[in-house]
Amino acid sequence: MLIHPDRLFPVDPAARDVARRLYAGIQDLPIISPHGHTDPRWYAENEPFPDPATLFVIPDHYIFRMLYSQGVRLEDLGIPTKNGSAVERDPRAIWRRFAAHYHLFRGTPTRAWLDHTFATLFGFTERLSPANADAYYDRIDAALRTPEFRPRALFERFRIEAIATTESPLDPLKHHETIRQSGWKGRVVTAYRPDPVVDPDFEGFRGNLARFGEITGCDTLTWSGYLEAHRKRRAFFREYGATSTDHGHPTARTANLSGSDAEALFRRVSTGDAGPEDAELFRAQMLTEMAAMSVEDGMVMQIHPGSFRNHNDAIFSRFGRDMGADIPSQTEYVRALKPLLDRFGNEPNFTLILFTLDETSYSRELAPLAGHYPALKLGPAWWFFDAPEGMRRFRELTTETAGFYNTVGFNDDTRAYLSIPARHDVARRVDCAYLAGLVTTHRLDEDEAHEVAHDLAYRLAKEAYKL
Amino acid sequence: MLIHPDRLFPVDPAARDVARRLYAGIQDLPIISPHGHTDPRWYAENEPFPDPATLFVIPDHYIFRMLYSQGVRLEDLGIPTKNGSAVERDPRAIWRRFAAHYHLFRGTPTRAWLDHTFATLFGFTERLSPANADAYYDRIDAALRTPEFRPRALFERFRIEAIATTESPLDPLKHHETIRQSGWKGRVVTAYRPDPVVDPDFEGFRGNLARFGEITGCDTLTWSGYLEAHRKRRAFFREYGATSTDHGHPTARTANLSGSDAEALFRRVSTGDAGPEDAELFRAQMLTEMAAMSVEDGMVMQIHPGSFRNHNDAIFSRFGRDMGADIPSQTEYVRALKPLLDRFGNEPNFTLILFTLDETSYSRELAPLAGHYPALKLGPAWWFFDAPEGMRRFRELTTETAGFYNTVGFNDDTRAYLSIPARHDVARRVDCAYLAGLVTTHRLDEDEAHEVAHDLAYRLAKEAYKL
Amino acid sequence: MLIHPDRLFPVDPAARDVARRLYAGIQDLPIISPHGHTDPRWYAENEPFPDPATLFVIPDHYIFRMLYSQGVRLEDLGIPTKNGSAVERDPRAIWRRFAAHYHLFRGTPTRAWLDHTFATLFGFTERLSPANADAYYDRIDAALRTPEFRPRALFERFRIEAIATTESPLDPLKHHETIRQSGWKGRVVTAYRPDPVVDPDFEGFRGNLARFGEITGCDTLTWSGYLEAHRKRRAFFREYGATSTDHGHPTARTANLSGSDAEALFRRVSTGDAGPEDAELFRAQMLTEMAAMSVEDGMVMQIHPGSFRNHNDAIFSRFGRDMGADIPSQTEYVRALKPLLDRFGNEPNFTLILFTLDETSYSRELAPLAGHYPALKLGPAWWFFDAPEGMRRFRELTTETAGFYNTVGFNDDTRAYLSIPARHDVARRVDCAYLAGLVTTHRLDEDEAHEVAHDLAYRLAKEAYKL
Structure with a gap:
């Protein structure tokens, strides 16, 4: 649970x-x-919303500041640079990096918010981990393409x-x-x-x-x-x-x-x-x-x-x-x-x-x-x-x-x-x-x-x- | 209780x-x-002591600061002005205003001190509220006229x-x-x-x-x-x-x-x-x-x-x-x-x-x-x-x-x-x-x-x- | 215990x-x-280590600051002065003074550290007090003379x-x-x-x-x-x-x-x-x-x-x-x-x-x-x-x-x-x-x-x- x-x-x-x-x-x-x-x-x-990484990781400074503090480069999380230099473009790769570091959020509110979202919106029952990162990605990605996950539908939900x-x-x-x-x-x-x-x-x-x-x-x-x-x-x-x-x-x-x-x-x-x-x-x-x-x-x-x-x-x-x-x-x-x-x-x-x-x-x-x-x-x-x-x-x-x-x-x-x-x-x-x-x-x-x-x-x- | x-x-x-x-x-x-x-x-x-309002409300800055913070005028609580301009003189009216705002003290020590006093000195068993404000007033007012409520008697009690x-x-x-x-x-x-x-x-x-x-x-x-x-x-x-x-x-x-x-x-x-x-x-x-x-x-x-x-x-x-x-x-x-x-x-x-x-x-x-x-x-x-x-x-x-x-x-x-x-x-x-x-x-x-x-x-x- | x-x-x-x-x-x-x-x-x-007072009291500023704050002179705890003037030399006398004030450490970590040490290293089961100060002293003093209490043996222990x-x-x-x-x-x-x-x-x-x-x-x-x-x-x-x-x-x-x-x-x-x-x-x-x-x-x-x-x-x-x-x-x-x-x-x-x-x-x-x-x-x-x-x-x-x-x-x-x-x-x-x-x-x-x-x-x- x-x-x-x-x-x-x-x-x-x-x-x-x-x-x-x-x-x-x-x-x-x-x-x-x-x-x-x-x-x-x-x-x-x-x-x-386009994909799990763009929705959850790239815009959330709570998430990327913690990863950055532990040595993950912002470029590798797809954060755009001011001069437009190359950063990670593959949302699945970003998501895997995030999942690989999910233990860093133990004891933080970010963990509580994410688990709540994963459980109530996407029906997950197992903690995010490197082993299930792809399964997480796929299920979220599929859900985001449905009408129920459009912004107004979520607003009402x-x-x-x-x-x-x-x-x-x-x-x-x-x-x-x-x-x-x-x-x-x-x-x-x-x-x-x-x-x-x-x-x-x-x-x-x-x-x-x-x-x-x-x-x-x-x-x-x-x-x-x-x-x-x-x-x-x-x-x-x-x-x-x-x-x-x-x-x-x-x-x-x-x-x-x-x-x-x-x-x-x-x-x-x-x-x-x-x-x-x-x-x-x-x-x-x-x-x-x-x-x-x-x-x-x-x-x-x-x-x-x-x-x-x-x-x-x-x-x-x-x-x-x-x-x-x-x-x-x-x-x-x-x-x-x-x-x-x-x-x-x-x-x-x-x-x-x-x-x-x-x-x-x-x-x-x-x-x-x-x-x-x-x-x-x-x-x-x-x-x-x-x-x-x-x-x-x-x-x-x-x-x-x-x-x-x-x-x-x-x-x-x-x-x-x-x-x-x-x-x-x-x-x-x-x-x-x-x-x-x-x-x-x-x-x-x-x-x-x-x-x-x-x-x-x-x-x-x-x-x-x-x- | x-x-x-x-x-x-x-x-x-x-x-x-x-x-x-x-x-x-x-x-x-x-x-x-x-x-x-x-x-x-x-x-x-x-x-x-003269009356409930003069004893409990007018001199207690814990009480009137809270009421004031929620929009009650000090004049309406009988606080005397420096220039002697008119303020509320009716102690019962002051007491009723205080009772009407008693919920503001939830979670504060003022509430604990008052309830303790109401219970142990005056025998109240019901929380002060607009509905019982007059009953509270009357019982306290009567008690204050008895010898047991003179300052020295209380000191000993x-x-x-x-x-x-x-x-x-x-x-x-x-x-x-x-x-x-x-x-x-x-x-x-x-x-x-x-x-x-x-x-x-x-x-x-x-x-x-x-x-x-x-x-x-x-x-x-x-x-x-x-x-x-x-x-x-x-x-x-x-x-x-x-x-x-x-x-x-x-x-x-x-x-x-x-x-x-x-x-x-x-x-x-x-x-x-x-x-x-x-x-x-x-x-x-x-x-x-x-x-x-x-x-x-x-x-x-x-x-x-x-x-x-x-x-x-x-x-x-x-x-x-x-x-x-x-x-x-x-x-x-x-x-x-x-x-x-x-x-x-x-x-x-x-x-x-x-x-x-x-x-x-x-x-x-x-x-x-x-x-x-x-x-x-x-x-x-x-x-x-x-x-x-x-x-x-x-x-x-x-x-x-x-x-x-x-x-x-x-x-x-x-x-x-x-x-x-x-x-x-x-x-x-x-x-x-x-x-x-x-x-x-x-x-x-x-x-x-x-x-x-x-x-x-x-x-x-x-x-x-x-x- | x-x-x-x-x-x-x-x-x-x-x-x-x-x-x-x-x-x-x-x-x-x-x-x-x-x-x-x-x-x-x-x-x-x-x-x-030479003796209980020299081991526990004289070098521990957590201990002597508390005793000093309650009126015990540092000289009476054997703390050496800069000019070499006389201070208490009898470790047992120092230990007794410490024991007489052991209640001062109630609620402090010093108390927890000492009790842990007394119990696990020296086998005490009774709280240090003026009454058992000498018994404490003697048992610790004897232990310190054994090979098991040499620094390297303790390191390993x-x-x-x-x-x-x-x-x-x-x-x-x-x-x-x-x-x-x-x-x-x-x-x-x-x-x-x-x-x-x-x-x-x-x-x-x-x-x-x-x-x-x-x-x-x-x-x-x-x-x-x-x-x-x-x-x-x-x-x-x-x-x-x-x-x-x-x-x-x-x-x-x-x-x-x-x-x-x-x-x-x-x-x-x-x-x-x-x-x-x-x-x-x-x-x-x-x-x-x-x-x-x-x-x-x-x-x-x-x-x-x-x-x-x-x-x-x-x-x-x-x-x-x-x-x-x-x-x-x-x-x-x-x-x-x-x-x-x-x-x-x-x-x-x-x-x-x-x-x-x-x-x-x-x-x-x-x-x-x-x-x-x-x-x-x-x-x-x-x-x-x-x-x-x-x-x-x-x-x-x-x-x-x-x-x-x-x-x-x-x-x-x-x-x-x-x-x-x-x-x-x-x-x-x-x-x-x-x-x-x-x-x-x-x-x-x-x-x-x-x-x-x-x-x-x-x-x-x-x-x-x-x-």
């Missing part, structure tokens, strides 16, 4: 029984996926009630338009991720500003025109269902400059006449500007700070961004957020959802902040921490100070479409296990635990993200 | 049995409360052997004098908390210095006179039973300036001619000066560092201090304490008890320091961490390096009088659960665990604080 | 059964001890397959030469620890440089001669079995200076014309130089950063180094290691093993780095964290991101020879307990867990250290 019905539940029989009962009440709830990176083209075009993709302001949202025109009922919304026009260190920032002006018809070389472009583009995104914005900055720093200082700063960064401190200050100021617009337009704001992007120079030069070399770093929130919170922290109709890659902030900073400010909510355990132990720590380190109701349920945050049910299932199980612990140590009554389990699996995400 | 006899014990039956046996041996021990913020007026005047309040050097200690004159046998002592005359950033610091001079008859505008005023006032506090001092600074920084540098620094801060770095340095120097006096007079010293006070400007302007907007921040100890430890860390008759709001320091800094320096001891899990998971982490992160005997038992540190038995009970249960884990994994023999349980519940606090 | 056969296994019966089965498969595996500080003289001369000692480049390795000449088959190798000639803040650094030149015949007052001396000395160490280098720096900082900048920096530090920043930069540059040599000569590199050495001035003045006053401090890796990783992080034949005293880095920095860079591996929980809870946290905080195969098994890192089997046994038990948790929560199949247990206990250390 590849996946066990009691996986991730407490070992103690009494606690396990409670967890089973809690889980039984929520396991079939629809999926709300308010934050992620699936490709809207899938839903728009509804084409079959996964019971996705709503999913958000993430787009740059420069994106024309044509896939979203296609979806809308198609008459298909699946609810796929966009989210506004303005980093390419907000972060002066983003590749091509000045060109992006120019393009931003063309798209919006605003003079994005002036501060007021630039802000107006954001307002217009946010409105455009809302037409395609967007209820949220997202901001991936190196730090959580915010600023609250005077209008003239902000304008002067914008002039420096927009003309390329800005150093690292100006870039950081501009990102900081823009978080506060985005908050101001959220107060106006009701879009929920998310901050995902603290990743040192593209840490490995050689990999970045050869393969580009998102190659598994983004590394968390220490992240401060208490001082960083104060300028923004001084302006908008007490706003009744503003929601700012905070994420972290620095677990030390959970109990020290994030839970105390979220347990006080009306505007703040805590996003779920993120990225490297979207895993059973990471999720358990999230609850243990935040609940006693912030409670459950200053959190927002689960985000899968994934590019790996087929893993979505597995990820939500892990989150639901871990939360049920945590609640079962509270119940069996008599900190929470079981009737309440059922209600909380439902809230964490469904209601809080739906309400926090206005979906 | 509102509280379960096995609450907080391990789920595994074998471990639970051990925990029960350990707890049975200590559950009825008297309470030593060596550090807290109850109001000495209660014991002096022995007047009834709680089996408090000794309790420390906390006063500023500017406090005349008249309530303590009244208690002494009254002939009542309850042991209520004061503690010396000189922040108002030590911290240049404290509201009214310069006025406080002047008042400090008037009270002590010392020339507190000179460095030597200022120090002499402290010595005199510490002696005065000792007349009212004080055995400890307490220091709530933004950081743990200490300094060891030459006499002339210290004098020059005092001149700058006492004349208002000092910037933030001078203020920080003066606080740092004063920790070392207080340590020097403790070496002389035997008072136990406590440092509670790392809170960013009054983080929410709007709340501070409207409602003042202690409104649930104090947020922990990262706190360094190794370098910060060195100047003080270089002078007094090896003193055999000096005790410095360290607290933290930054749990990362437990295993990295505090346990290694306390496991070496004779003068250092670790205070219990504090504030946001005075909760089951927080206490468990404290033991798991400190015991292997510092052992049990460099810790000092439990502090309730509370303003909420009725919660004192609940808080000590939680601490005793969590420690018994931790010890039961050691026993059942064969790291500690059960006879030893009984002794340690007794030490943690009673002896260590009594000895460390000389009570 | 002093040690229980199920110690450190999970309490739940089902999980305990799995742990027992896993442990049964690995408990008798030979010991690979790739990093430690035992004295090669023991193996060379094979003389009896402990089933040590290979052990590494640690020597300075200035060490002539004569004990290693004696071992080699003796024909004894025990595998004792050295390791290259160049701190005395790499760290400008090391006591006697400039004298050490001169001596380094004499030993190697290189002109160690020039940058090229200095580097050449390292190359020669590394080769010499390899003749005595060395497969690794080790670097104990205050931080993890690395640098990648140009040749001329490095040369100028070396000139400043070698002539004593360098401040703290130069010293730090030189250490940083030397880590990268050592990495360059490792790429050439295949020696595995280890970094042990983050200890604030000799924190207690009075103790350092009176007793010298390594007196239990080394305190961890916050340690950053992501930015610190980048210069070195930019040059060598992707080298297929280079291994850099990272250790930490700052547990916050496990999940935030170290696991993400090791889960990406081919050159990086994670060393086991170190020093204060080489204890059951510390080891559990290490696995919980690293496995989900880095897996098991970017870790390198266990290091005992000890000076306490008799504790070696106990330490490896604790590590094996804690890993089995962790794996049993994965198996019983259905995250790992039991057949895989057996394989991982074997890898963690034996194979990974052997392969990572090339032993």
Whole structure:
């Protein structure tokens, strides 16, 4: 049996029984996926996925970073190089390499997500291994050619009630338009991720500003025109269902400059006449500007700070961004957020959802902040921490100070479409296990635990993200 | 049943049995409360508490910060504003609002403390809810009018052997004098908390210095006179039973300036001619000066560092201090304490008890320091961490390096009088659960665990604080 | 019974059964001890250990730091002073003092290591106490006079397959030469620890440089001669079995200076014309130089950063180094290691093993780095964290991101020879307990867990250290 019905539940029989009962009440709830990176083209075009390697290995940085750390070359996994030099083209060869290293994922969430997918979607009962790699390949490959494995069919099979993709302001949202025109009922919304026009260190920032002006018809070389472009583009995104914005900055720093200082700063960064401190200050100021617009337009704001992007120079030069070399770093929130919170922290109709890659902030900073400010909510355990132990720590380190109701349920945050049910299932199980612990140590009554389990699996995400 | 006899014990039956046996041996021990913020007026005047809302909701920042974070206005909870503008005056309306949001406290220590109090003092067996809010109110309100609910009767019912309040050097200690004159046998002592005359950033610091001079008859505008005023006032506090001092600074920084540098620094801060770095340095120097006096007079010293006070400007302007907007921040100890430890860390008759709001320091800094320096001891899990998971982490992160005997038992540190038995009970249960884990994994023999349980519940606090 | 056969296994019966089965498969595996500080003289001369106090108490900073923290003077434990002033000379008196304070070690790994040693080597069944201190002393003292307790006999009894000692480049390795000449088959190798000639803040650094030149015949007052001396000395160490280098720096900082900048920096530090920043930069540059040599000569590199050495001035003045006053401090890796990783992080034949005293880095920095860079591996929980809870946290905080195969098994890192089997046994038990948790929560199949247990206990250390 590849996946066990009691996986991730407490070992103690009494606690396990409670967890089973809690889980039984929520396991079939629809999926709300308010934050992620699936490709809207899938839903728009509804084409079959090409082959097992292209579906599972090549786009998944969790997988190839682990293989790379153990000496497998990215070229041999078919990862395309920037200069177009030769890489492995045979998907079966890639798949065999992956299978040969499957033991590396022992104890990792990648293993749990994959086994769940292999078992529930393809009916496998035996662990992937070099011996059965070809049999795995063939069965998956055959399945992908069937109508049941087209993106929209999977969407429905996964019971996705709503999913958000993430787009740059420069994106024309044509896939979203296609979806809308198609008459298909699946609810796929966009989210506004303005980093390419907000972060002066983003590749091509000045060109992006120019393009931003063309798209919006605003003079994005002036501060007021630039802000107006954001307002217009946010409105455009809302037409395609967007209820949220997202901001991936190196730090959580915010600023609250005077209008003239902000304008002067914008002039420096927009003309390329800005150093690292100006870039950081501009990102900081823009978080506060985005908050101001959220107060106006009701879009929920998310901050995902603290990743040192593209840490490995050689990999970045050869393969580009998102190659598994983004590394968390220490992240401060208490001082960083104060300028923004001084302006908008007490706003009744503003929601700012905070994420972290620095677990030390959970109990020290994030839970105390979220347990006080009306505007703040805590996003779920993120990225490297979207895993059973990471999720358990999230609850243990935040609940006693912030409670459950200053959190927002689960985000899968994934590019790996087929893993979505597995990820939500892990989150639901871990939360049920945590609640079962509270119940069996008599900190929470079981009737309440059922209600909380439902809230964490469904209601809080739906309400926090206005979906 | 509102509280379960096995609450907080391990789920595994074998471990639970051990925990029960350990707890049975200590559950009825008297309470030593060596550090807290109850109001000495209660014991002096022995007047009834006015009503349920005024007793439970209005003064408890754990409660109102959570309600505020979920959109309840402080005005609607009866929190008085600084400008005297209208707030809710009806205690029953406040109580109903509190009851309507009782689910927000699921998984928090506030819930555990309240349920314990409701069950053991008022006999409730049903969880507080909107439906029974009035019944709760009426029963509590009636009880508060009876002699059994006067402060001194509760003191005796709680089996408090000794309790420390906390006063500023500017406090005349008249309530303590009244208690002494009254002939009542309850042991209520004061503690010396000189922040108002030590911290240049404290509201009214310069006025406080002047008042400090008037009270002590010392020339507190000179460095030597200022120090002499402290010595005199510490002696005065000792007349009212004080055995400890307490220091709530933004950081743990200490300094060891030459006499002339210290004098020059005092001149700058006492004349208002000092910037933030001078203020920080003066606080740092004063920790070392207080340590020097403790070496002389035997008072136990406590440092509670790392809170960013009054983080929410709007709340501070409207409602003042202690409104649930104090947020922990990262706190360094190794370098910060060195100047003080270089002078007094090896003193055999000096005790410095360290607290933290930054749990990362437990295993990295505090346990290694306390496991070496004779003068250092670790205070219990504090504030946001005075909760089951927080206490468990404290033991798991400190015991292997510092052992049990460099810790000092439990502090309730509370303003909420009725919660004192609940808080000590939680601490005793969590420690018994931790010890039961050691026993059942064969790291500690059960006879030893009984002794340690007794030490943690009673002896260590009594000895460390000389009570 | 002093040690229980199920110690450190999970309490739940089902999980305990799995742990027992896993442990049964690995408990008798030979010991690979790739990093430690035992004295090669023991193996060379094979003389009896003198007496219980000299064997157990005087050299063990875990023991005397705890006693010192509770008011026992180091002089009364026989710790020699630098000025040769009188200290306790009677080993039995020292032993009695130790026994009188044995309760201080409750809950600490020291207690577990000692009980294991007392039980398995000397047959004790009763806990050490003041009452049986003399009986303990006499039995141990008698045993130490027998051939079975000579160092080589113990080596064989402990089933040590290979052990590494640690020597300075200035060490002539004569004990290693004696071992080699003796024909004894025990595998004792050295390791290259160049701190005395790499760290400008090391006591006697400039004298050490001169001596380094004499030993190697290189002109160690020039940058090229200095580097050449390292190359020669590394080769010499390899003749005595060395497969690794080790670097104990205050931080993890690395640098990648140009040749001329490095040369100028070396000139400043070698002539004593360098401040703290130069010293730090030189250490940083030397880590990268050592990495360059490792790429050439295949020696595995280890970094042990983050200890604030000799924190207690009075103790350092009176007793010298390594007196239990080394305190961890916050340690950053992501930015610190980048210069070195930019040059060598992707080298297929280079291994850099990272250790930490700052547990916050496990999940935030170290696991993400090791889960990406081919050159990086994670060393086991170190020093204060080489204890059951510390080891559990290490696995919980690293496995989900880095897996098991970017870790390198266990290091005992000890000076306490008799504790070696106990330490490896604790590590094996804690890993089995962790794996049993994965198996019983259905995250790992039991057949895989057996394989991982074997890898963690034996194979990974052997392969990572090339032993």
